[in-house]
Amino acid sequence: MKRVSLALLALAATAPLQAQSLLYRPPNLGGTWVPDPGVVQFNFVHRFHVSEGPVDEVQNFPTFTFATGLGRGLALGWRFGTNSIVGPGRLDNNESEWFVRWRAHGVEGRDGFSVAVTAAYNELAQSGDGEIGVDYTVQRLTLSGAVRGMSHPFREPDAKAALAGGAVVRLTNYIAMSADIGSRVSPTTRAVWSAAINFLIPGSPHTFSLQASNAATSTIQGNSQALPSFDGSGSNQILYGFEFTIPLHLKRFAPWFHGSPKPVALGTAAGATVAAEVGMSAVKFTTESVTISAGQAVRWTNRDPVEHSVTFDGAEPGSPIIPRNGSYVHRFEQPGTYTYHCTPHPFMKGVVVVK
Numbered sequence: 001m002k003r004v005s006l007a008l009l010a011l012a013a014t015a016p017l018q019a020q021s022l023l024y025r026p027p028n029l030g031g032t033w034v035p036d037p038g039v040v041q042f043n044f045v046h047r048f049h050v051s052e053g054p055v056d057e058v059q060n061f062p063t064f065t066f067a068t069g070l071g072r073g074l075a076l077g078w079r080f081g082t083n084s085i086v087g088p089g090r091l092d093n094n095e096s097e098w099f100v101r102w103r104a105h106g107v108e109g110r111d112g113f114s115v116a117v118t119a120a121y122n123e124l125a126q127s128g129d130g131e132i133g134v135d136y137t138v139q140r141l142t143l144s145g146a147v148r149g150m151s152h153p154f155r156e157p158d159a160k161a162a163l164a165g166g167a168v169v170r171l172t173n174y175i176a177m178s179a180d181i182g183s184r185v186s187p188t189t190r191a192v193w194s195a196a197i198n199f200l201i202p203g204s205p206h207t208f209s210l211q212a213s214n215a216a217t218s219t220i221q222g223n224s225q226a227l228p229s230f231d232g233s234g235s236n237q238i239l240y241g242f243e244f245t246i247p248l249h250l251k252r253f254a255p256w257f258h259g260s261p262k263p264v265a266l267g268t269a270a271g272a273t274v275a276a277e278v279g280m281s282a283v284k285f286t287t288e289s290v291t292i293s294a295g296q297a298v299r300w301t302n303r304d305p306v307e308h309s310v311t312f313d314g315a316e317p318g319s320p321i322i323p324r325n326g327s328y329v330h331r332f333e334q335p336g337t338y339t340y341h342c343t344p345h346p347f348m349k350g351v352v353v354v355k
Contacts, residue, residue: 020245022207024109024137026166026180027194027243028215028223029144032116032135033108034101035069040248041077042066045218047211047241059083061227061239063218073103081217085227086154087124096123097219111137120220127152129220140170144180148220159186162224166194174200178209182224190214190226196243202346209243264326266319269297272331277301278350280308280322280342285350294354297331309343310350 020041025031027045035041043065051057060083067077077099084095099120106114118131128151136143148162166180176198183191194213201208214226214237227237275296279286281303290298302308302322310319310328316338319328332338332354342348 020207020247021109021200022178022196022198022209022243022245023170023176023200024135024142024168026144026168026178027196027209027211027213028180028182028192028218029146029164029166030101030116030118030131030133030220031108031144032103032106032114032133034073034075034103034116035067035247037069037071038250040066040068040250042246042248043243044246045211045241045243047213047216047239049237049239061216061241063222065218067101075101075103077101079217079219081219081222084124084217084219084222085225086122086217086219086221088155093124095125095217095219095222097121097129097221098123099220106135108135109137109142111139118220122150122152122219122221125150125152125155125221127221131220142168142170144168146182148224150221150224153184153221154225159184159189161185164192164223168198174202184224190228192223192226205247207245210241211243212238212240214238261323261325264323265329266322266326267329268331269299269329270331272297274299274329276352280304280348283345284348285342288349289351289353291353291355292332294333294335295331296354297329298352299327299329301327307344308348310340311343312338312340314338 020033045063047061049059063079063081065079067075069075079097081095084093086095087093097120099118101116101118103116106112108114114135116133120129122129131146131148133146144166146164150160153160162182162184164180164182168176168178170176178198179195181191181193183189192215194211196209196211198209215223216227229237273296275292276290276298278300283304300310302324305324307321307323309321312318322328335354338352340350
């Protein structure tokens with residue numbers, strides 16, 4: 001069952017790990033990341049509030065983000081949130097924000113400074129919005145800041161600017177803690193904040209976070225003012241929830257339109273006999289252990305719609321990335337036990353025994 005679950009996860013959106021990572025930005029800051037060309041990024045933020053008894057009503061505040069890379073550091077995206085406080089009527093509106101982001105300098109997650117400029121239009125507020133985001137990363141720490149401008153914030157005439165800042169500390173390669181705070185530049189505006197624990201899901205391009213915040217929608221305006229209390233007390237309303245990131249590499253769907261790619265042969269047997277065949281199917285090595293004699297070779301064939309590799313755990317050189325319908329042949333000169341795995345999917349493992 002465990003292997004089946006991992007296989008389904010990998011097939012859902014298998015990709016190199018150059019995807020947006022919640023280990024490099026706090027929840028209420030957009031960061032400086034943009035998708036690579038040919039990648040469609042889908043983020044889902046779901047925050048909610050449970051009212052006190054006897055009703056125990058659950059109020060949901062989801063935000064959906066779709067963005068795609070255009071090349072040259074440009075991205076085009078759309079955010080859609082419900083129960084927005086941006087428009088009139090409060091909590092009864094759906095909010096749409098269309099945005100273009102340009103990463104002017106740096107790469108998110110790499111040591112040093114990164115700078116991105118975002119221009120947006122908020123349909124609900126009928127406002128032209130903008131943000132300059134700056135990240136500074138040094139080893140396991142990322143500091144983030146943002147300056148925002150809004151032509152028609154919350155359909156109000158004043159406080160058209162906002163400031164925000166935050167930090168992320170990566171405890172391991174897979175776990176991070178983050179927090180941020182921000183506000184419109186107005187003495188009457190409640191500060192907005194968030195805190196989260198973030199996870200990279202091993203062997204996948206997905207990240208996941210558990211969050212607490214007093215912000216409703218994850219737009220430029222939604223992240224600039226706190227959600228008012230439901231009981232009219234004036235205190236900040238705390239929401240709890242999660243965020244999940246899903247990058248979709250469009251080239252993964254090419255076989256739908258172009259059929260199976262031509263076979264690609266990698267590696268060489270150097271005149272040796274191919275004594276064993278190992279398939280790659282359903283995100284596993286179909287034969288986990290093979291036994292051959294010294295001087296013979298093994299051939300791996302990728303029958304999955306995603307890329308794999310044969311990466312040996314010792315000093316034995318392995319394969320490059322093996323595309324769909326591709327194969328890789330490797331000759332073994334010395335007796336021994338050679339364990340190996342797939343780099344994009346480390347849970348795929350196999351053994352070659354050479355006698």
